[in-house]
Amino acid sequence: MTAFFAAEPEEAEALREALxxxxxxxxxxxxxxxxxxxxxxxxxxxxxxxxxxxHVLTRFAPKGSFFLGVAGALDPALRALDLLLAQRAVQWDVDLTPFGRAPGETALGVRFFPSDPRLLARAEAAARALGFPHRLGVVATGDRFLQDPEEAKRLRALHGADAVEMEGAAALMVAYRFRHPMALVRIVTDGAGEGAALDFQAFLREASRRLGRLARALLPYTEGG
Known part of the structure; x- marks a missing residue:
């Protein structure tokens, strides 16, 4: 069994319909x-x-998982509806620097939590088959919707992040602790700057539809083991 996770109701509905x-x-x-x-x-x-x-990993023990959702671009080269295949993700709002930790480094001693390379390669193959613009990159996760362009620039410089969102690094951290293979894939809806909230709403429906198509395209890869 393969688990698919999404944060927003629109994203999850698109995944349910597609799958x-x-x-x-x-x-x-x-x-x-x-x-x-x-x-x-x-x-x-x-x-x-x-x-x-x-909860899902404990109760159902899926073979692998994908976390799919939207994100704001930190890299100005990213455009709306581009896919970012996250090689790793960092919690940008974790700050243990007074204790000698790097910005974003957790008490585990881990700063960047990785996607499973094999599952990420499957996502890349599915995106290529669908003709979706995509690239590999780094995601920054925090418990705040980012719409300050100066802060967006700071996060990109500090963490080398290409996009920002609110769940991915937490999902990958849980997967890391469970030794569970998971890949994080984000689709860009906004530029994480001024006007980000309006851009987010405008592109959310189409972004969710594309995520559903991607999830459906992943099924032959996940069923293939």
Whole structure:
């Protein structure tokens, strides 16, 4: 079984439709099952995300997972609806620097949590087959919607991040602790600067539709082992 996670209701609905995950399961968040797949709507933010991922991994022990969703671009070369295949993600709002840690470094001694390379390669192959513009990169995660262009520049310089969002590093951190293969894929909806909230709403529906198509395209790869 493969698990698919998304934070926003629109994202999760698109995944459920694309994957035909119509059977609701009992969980402290919306969770649906289809043939060989689970679709979890985690809710927004790191805590909600970590709860949902830990619940699914503990209760269902899926073979692998994909976290799909939207993000704001930090790299000005990224355009709306581009896919960013996250090689790793950092929690930009974690600050233990008074204790000698690097910015974003957790108490585990880990700063960047990685996507599973094999699953990320599958996502890249699926994106290529669909003709979706895509690239590899780094994601910065924090519990705040970023719309300050100067802060966006700072995060890019500090972490080498290409996009910013609110769940990915938390999901990958849980996967890391569970030794579970997971890949993080984000699609750009805004520029993480002034006007980001309006851009986010404008592109959310189309972005979610594309994520559904990507999830559907991933099925032959996930079923292939």
């Amino acid at each position: 035909e995950a119509t059977t609701p399961l009992e969980a402290p968040f919306p969770l649906h099952q289809g043939e060989g797949v689970l679709v979890a709507e985690t809710g927004v933010g790191k805590v909600a995300c970590a709860l949902a991922v830990a």
